[in-house]
Amino acid sequence: MAKSEIRVGGLGGQGVILLGHIIGKAASIYDSKHATLIQAFGPEARGSACSAQVTVADEAIGYPYVKNPDFLVIMSPDAYTQFAPQLKPTGTLLYENELITIDDRLPAGARALGIPATRFAEELGRRLVLNIVMVGFFAGVTGLLSKDAMEKAVKGSVPKGTEELNLRAFRKGYEYGVELIGAATVTG
Amino acid sequence: MDESPELVSLRNGTKVTIRPMVAGDGPALLSFFRGLPQEDRQFLRDDVTRPEVIERFVAKLDDDSVIPLVAEHEGRLVGDGTLHRTRHGWEVHVAALRVVVARDFQRSGLGTALAHQLVRRAVGLGLDKLVAEVVDNQIGARRAFEKLGFHQEATLKGHVKDIHGAKHDLVIMANDVSHIWERMEALVADYSPTAGD
Numbered sequence: 001m002a003k004s005e006i007r008v009g010g011l012g013g014q015g016v017i018l019l020g021h022i023i024g025k026a027a028s029i030y031d032s033k034h035a036t037l038i039q040a041f042g043p044e045a046r047g048s049a050c051s052a053q054v055t056v057a058d059e060a061i062g063y064p065y066v067k068n069p070d071f072l073v074i075m076s077p078d079a080y081t082q083f084a085p086q087l088k089p090t091g092t093l094l095y096e097n098e099l100i101t102i103d104d105r106l107p108a109g110a111r112a113l114g115i116p117a118t119r120f121a122e123e124l125g126r127r128l129v130l131n132i133v134m135v136g137f138f139a140g141v142t143g144l145l146s147k148d149a150m151e152k153a154v155k156g157s158v159p160k161g162t163e164e165l166n167l168r169a170f171r172k173g174y175e176y177g178v179e180l181i182g183a184a185t186v187t188g
Numbered sequence: 189m190d191e192s193p194e195l196v197s198l199r200n201g202t203k204v205t206i207r208p209m210v211a212g213d214g215p216a217l218l219s220f221f222r223g224l225p226q227e228d229r230q231f232l233r234d235d236v237t238r239p240e241v242i243e244r245f246v247a248k249l250d251d252d253s254v255i256p257l258v259a260e261h262e263g264r265l266v267g268d269g270t271l272h273r274t275r276h277g278w279e280v281h282v283a284a285l286r287v288v289v290a291r292d293f294q295r296s297g298l299g300t301a302l303a304h305q306l307v308r309r310a311v312g313l314g315l316d317k318l319v320a321e322v323v324d325n326q327i328g329a330r331r332a333f334e335k336l337g338f339h340q341e342a343t344l345k346g347h348v349k350d351i352h353g354a355k356h357d358l359v360i361m362a363n364d365v366s367h368i369w370e371r372m373e374a375l376v377a378d379y380s381p382t383a384g385d
Binding site: 010011012013014015016017018041050124125126128129131158159160161162164165166168 | 308309311312313314315365368369371372373375376377378
């Protein structure tokens, strides 16, 4: 059975849980797969460590906890420090590359792909959509779920009136991810 | 941004397509503006009966500080709406809306439809505040903007002159659309739903 384990980490206020929720929703509602979501919050409303564990599979999931993820989506240095060592050696790290510096915590063999998601979100008009840029980046890089399912999940998860900018944020991240993968394939 | 044309049904059942302005719209746009009565053109910022002015509009289509829409009915342009914003400085979060409708399409809901599209695009661009200028006797336009959430924020006394030389007050209407993002802010708060229980 095909099963992918994903860990999302960042700070409260970056939309970590929403990011995980959208991946799970795209998988389970729009791509006919199974998905689970576990969320962990810090004690403060904002700025404390926050993470989500998402499992996506073709069949029912018996154990929803993620110990060694296939994909690690990281938006803060603290989350990188905490979760990078847990990534599978064959796994992929997707990270905010203007906030995080990669070091030897990353397991040998793991692939690291960065995106200036915060800057992109600010250029689009709202820093708030940083997590949606990361959702798009995840979709573009991993190809785990269809673009259509991911877009529908974004549109169905954000407040009315904000869909257009959120979809632009998704597409920005998606296109950047697809280009990065294309460049890596050509040079690699 | 969603650039696809939208078919709008007006109050009298007439169907009009609202779409982004394209480079080929120049001649039709000139006809549209030349067809406006002088009293309507009086309140526009440029002499839109001059071809070079229209050419300047069309040449600026790649400039992301102006987002122009047109309304088309049976191959004829019957409305023009633009969103103007600055890309730098202290008003970077603000945009101004301008809407002009052909005389035979006024009071049909077309102005409201154009303004609605512009508001939607403004929110999509992450803008916080929208403003529109209306002359005091343009009651219909004021009501249309009010329906879209605008309110009277300021009045410039005797600020504009009509074609007879009579002075009118210019009403500045404003719409704070930033509240739309408050729900998004709550959504990305990553706050435990059980915290404080």
